[in-house]
Amino acid sequence: MDKCDLCGGELRSGRTTLEIRYKGELVIIEDVLADVCQQCGEAYLSAETSAQLDRFLSEHHRYKPERYIPVPQYAGVPAMG
Numbered sequence: 001m002d003k004c005d006l007c008g009g010e011l012r013s014g015r016t017t018l019e020i021r022y023k024g025e026l027v028i029i030e031d032v033l034a035d036v037c038q039q040c041g042e043a044y045l046s047a048e049t050s051a052q053l054d055r056f057l058s059e060h061h062r063y064k065p066e067r068y069i070p071v072p073q074y075a076g077v078p079a080m081g
């Protein structure tokens with residue numbers, strides 16, 4: 001794969017930050033190897049990286065996170081005055 005599915009841009013190997021919902025938690029993983037679209041920034045993981053990621057997610061509680069960050073959550077979009 002060397003073209004972006006979304007915009008047809010050129011893919012180059014690089015790194016991306018993943019924000020994943022896993023069992024009710026939001027997990028952020030930085031510096032993940034991926035093919036990144038030079039045009040829109042969409043990142044594509046290899047099958048191998050995806051498999052590693054799935055395995056990691058299933059046991060991520062065994063690892064100490066680099067840090068915890070607060071994430072704001074809202075119950076809907078309020079009407080703007």
Ligand SMILES: [Zn+2]
Pocket residue numbers: 004005006007008009037038039040041042
């Ligand atoms: Zn793209």
